[in-house]
Amino acid sequence: MVDFNQFTLNNQGVKDLSEVLFATAIKQNNVFNTATLITGVENGKKLDFVDNMGNVGLAGRSCDPTYSAIGIQGVEKTWVLDPWNIAKSICYTQLEDTIARFSLEGGTNRDDLQGSEFYDKILTPLMDKAIKEFVWRAVWFGDKAAKNVAQSGVITDGVDLNLIKITDGLWKRVFAVAAANTAQHTTIAANSQTTYAAQKSGIRTAGVAIGIVDAMLDAADPRIAYADDATLMMTRSLYEALRRDYRDTYKQTIPFMEVANGVQLPSYDGVPILVVPEWDVNINEFENSGTAWNLPHRAIFTSAKNLLVGTKATAVLDELVSNFDDRKRDNYFYAAGDLGTMVKEDALIQVAY
Secondary structure (H helix, E strand, O other), rough: OOOHHHHOOOOOOOOOHHHHHOOOOOOOHHHHOOOOOOOOOOOOOOOEEEEOOOOOOOOOOOOOOOOOOOOOOEEEOOOOOOOEEEEEEEEHHHHHOOOOHOOOOOOOOOHOOOOOHHHHHHHHHHHHHHHHHHHHHHHHHOOOOEEEEEOOOOOOOOOOOOHHOOOHHHHHHHHHHHHHOOEEEEEEEHHOOOOOOHHHHHOOOOHHHHHHHHHHHOOHHHHHHHHHEEEEEEEEHHHHHHHHHHHHHOOOOOEEEEOOOOOOEEOOOEEEEEOOOOHHHHHHHOOOOOOOOOOOEEEEEEHEEEEEEEEOOOOOOOEEHHHHOOOOOEEEEEEEEEEEEEEOHHOOOEEOO
């Protein structure tokens, strides 16, 4: 919740919560522009993908030909759903010595914050923002084996690991695909630098960003480009480097293309680019050693239909319950569910980091 104790409480201070301004936040993408939500999933459910039946057609022709067996090839994957919860509470006494006290009712109902100005103008918008951030963090940066930097991991020291251990997110899945299929991985040398400054300057060196994207597109499975929603998703850090590199190399701004219903995205060599600043935000907060970021520059060339997010419910968060406890006189928020991720076809990913 907001720490109102940091604000002045006197005749010169704020008394109306409508005067409280929210800190500037990025305009969030919908996380499901980057992946596809599958609802009604059962934990342990198998997904079977038929690939091919091998090559057919041999040279020659004769009577009584030799018949070979049909061997259908495919891949089977299993959904692993992990439980999560949101449990928050607040008592009106936490607001008594703050500017929020002016929004509280008098008498018996003073304890019940629902419907108050504080609840509507401050608490509800902040809860909505926190939930969206939770979904981005879990879907992309979840890691059930997460460790802090001090434990030889990559998670920022001081961060509660339970914020990360929700499930194995899509980045962990993508890294595993790249490790098993090195031709699908383009190395970004700037990521290995040991200071923020060196990581920034490394990606902005002339020719570097264009070289990364060219290498990705050249190495990618041709089937990716034929997907109707094939997109080059990248961190803002990489996009800004690419934009500058493109301008300096070709003496023109990076072009835009219409992808659907008047929506335009920047593009490179005919491929739409989706800039994902939420990746940058999460890396800065949760994968930060104090001197450098963990793989700050990243990109994936694939289709959102190839990156799956599963839940048994009708949405990642289908309901947030809020109530007031008449006995304890506390206000509660609660939600729970399950979540899992999956790369549908490993071959249909090209990644740079």
